[in-house]
Amino acid sequence: MQTETPRLEIRNLKRSFEGRAVVDDVSLKIMPGQVTCLLGPSGCGKSTTLRMIAGVEMQDSGSIHVDGKLICDTIFRIPPERREIGLMFQDFALFPHLSVADNVAYGLRGTRAEKRERVKELLERVDLLRFIDGYPHQLSGGEQQRVALARALAPKPRIMLMDEPFSGLDNRLRDGIRDETLSILKEQDTAVLLVTHEPDEAMRMADEIALMRDGQIVQQGAPYNVYTRPIDRAAVSFFSDANVIRAEVSGALAHTAFGRFLAPGVPDGTAVDIVFRPQHVRIDFDRAGKGPLPTAADGTPARAIVKRARFMGNESLVEFEMDHDGSILKATVPNVFMPSEGTVMWLTIRRDKCFVFDVKT
Structure with missing residues (x-):
């Protein structure tokens, strides 16, 4: 041929x-x-x-x-x-x-x-x-x-x-x-x-x-x-905004406040960055101090406080301060979503949309 x-x-x-x-x-x-x-x-x-x-x-x-x-x-x-x-x-x-x-x-x-x-x-x-x-x-x-x-x-x-x-x-x-x-x-x-x-x-x-x-x-x-x-x-x-979580690998898993992420082939003790785009953050409302139940697809919910919300034309951008470490994460939502500053919400991350990279590499 x-x-x-x-x-x-x-x-x-x-x-x-x-x-x-x-x-x-x-x-x-x-x-x-x-x-x-x-x-x-x-x-x-x-x-x-x-x-x-x-x-x-x-x-x-x-x-x-x-x-x-x-x-x-x-x-x-x-x-x-x-x-x-x-x-x-x-x-x-x-x-x-x-x-x-x-x-x-x-x-x-x-x-x-x-x-x-x-x-x-x-x-x-x-x-x-x-x-x-x-x-x-x-x-x-x-x-x-x-x-x-x-x-x-x-x-x-x-x-x-x-x-x-x-x-x-x-x-x-x-x-x-x-x-x-x-x-x-x-x-x-x-x-x-x-x-x-x-x-x-x-x-x-x-x-x-x-x-x-x-x-x-x-x-x-x-x-x-x-x-x-x-x-x-x-x-x-380079292609879009990205959120980054730093974690350490143990038993081929990276442990975070959002639950565990698969890190196959990565040696124990290795520092990794878990990188994900704002559109792959799922937002849930607070229910008497509790969030949604953990799932295999989305992991464990983590509590966050709304810092700022902006309407961008065809989507809304919401910035959160995470309870567990004070870091800032961004989430985008189609159409209009404008929660007030200080609102308590729970975030989860789609596991199939996350990338795990060795920090040194």
Whole structure:
């Protein structure tokens, strides 16, 4: 059985500046029509990786391949303009002195008539044909972004590199333009590498997420798997708020005020962090000084006092001070739930939604 060749493959890329490894042994494969998000905090090496693939930055070691063919290592190098790679950035970088049509046609080959036909086709696709002879300053931010998209797509690139391309847009425009962009790219079977520091954007757009930290890809997989099977505490926290309980393991169990948590394979005496998201905290009312009965699914209830409750639009966020140690835990509840400060409540935690990590690891 033949395995499909990746449209883009990078192998063991490394890049250092002044002795500091900015990109440290990064490898990725992206298939035709696949969207991969390189996700991570600012300064983790995402944009440098993109620039090396584009050819505007040279790697110290490693290689880059398109459709199975080497395009760049430390000896052989195809120039950026011959790599058939499209680029989209947060800065639309449209030429102010050129018309919309000339911006889109920039870099196209062929006769004037052929270029004009391709420009009209793309502007119609992004619903901007009426502005074909206008200029960038006459367009809104969202319209300029769509012109930049049309320009990037005009040469029919096999690969599209996108560096925070939607972060400068109004929230009301962002979702629509993101979805429209993805639709066009998938229609053309383009492999997409999108750099972002926003987990919501990665979850919305990606077929695969590569979570990057300190120059390395620490976890890679489908969005659902990266979110529900995080590799460590930092990975949980990057995607959402997280509560953390410190405990010690004895007999493969971590003992807490919320009952015991499974810690298979962890040696006795090991300190662990039990990490869970606010939406997986269950809240019960106080019943004459008592809470609900313990269950296998939710463990033992722990008494807490409401410190603050806020309505966030589609959910409510409640902060609790725990009786047993004074720590603060957060819980989110769908719709409106606004208990008064000082209200006594009982909290339990869904065992199947908790992650147990060795503190040292």
